[in-house]
Amino acid sequence: MPELPEVEVVRLGLAPAVTGAVVTAVDVFDERAITRHDRARGSFADRLLGRRMLAPKRRGKFLWIPLDDGEALLAHLGMTGQLLLRESWARPQDEPHVRVRVELTHPSLHELAVFFRDQRTFGSLALDELTAADAGDLVPGQVAHIARDPLDPLCDDSAFLVALTRKSSAIKRVLLDQRAISGIGNIYADEALWAARIHPEQPANTLSRAKAKLLLAEIRLVLAKALTEGGTSFDSQYVNVNGQAGYFAHSLNAYGREGAPCPRCGTPIVRVSFMNRSSHFCPRDQRLR
């Protein structure tokens, strides 16, 4: 599932290919792939055609490519979305689930295409207006409410720690709330909580400040490590822009390891249902207090 490290890998892969490129053709094969796009403000394809792209940006799991006139091509990959670089002559019908094709011409590279593939159609593209957010950053309107992510140098640690003290919700629910801190999904929430020895259902406001700071540090460690390993791939549902899988799945300690021994103490990892998804944790190291 694309979380912060996976989206960042995609952003890094896209950057050299799209920065400075001009859109020469747009094909939308499935309207569900642009559900985030406000049709009242014009056709997605018509408005994107002819626009010049600037360097891609990211906040949390949202990725966008600013355009030369105050708007941006916004992308959220959802669960199975992929942005893939292809030769301009590659045929979308030769691979499954290609929902959108954007053809580009680049001042110094040859022509190429970006395919937006998405099996489960939870992802979406949109054209969105850039608006001023905190610290003067320009972000798409749909991203304005998303908190900075833990790898952002301007991430406000103290604001996050204070927010924890005001929430009675389970800590995992808070980690998954992109308004509190962004970029964390089910996989890295389980991994960071395992590393910090915190039960997923521990109320956020019962964590000591020291424990909360430890958790934030572990979140940063797990995200950074996943980034260096190219992200987490369980199957073909997460790949970089060249279609290559990441290696971080081999480094997981809790997520997806139900019944396997905890790498610290050997106790079998358990899986429980939580928020319509699964939580994995060590019942010995991560006790509800």
Add this chain to the structure above:
DNA sequence: TAACCATCCTGTTAGC
């Protein structure tokens, strides 16, 4: 206002 939950979607797998 905070907290929580249903909903969207499709490929895979388990169970019958």
Add this chain to the structure above:
DNA sequence: TGCTAACAGGATGGTT
């Protein structure tokens, strides 16, 4: 062999 149900989970809007 074929059918059905369960499952995976990010963001969001609605309800409590």
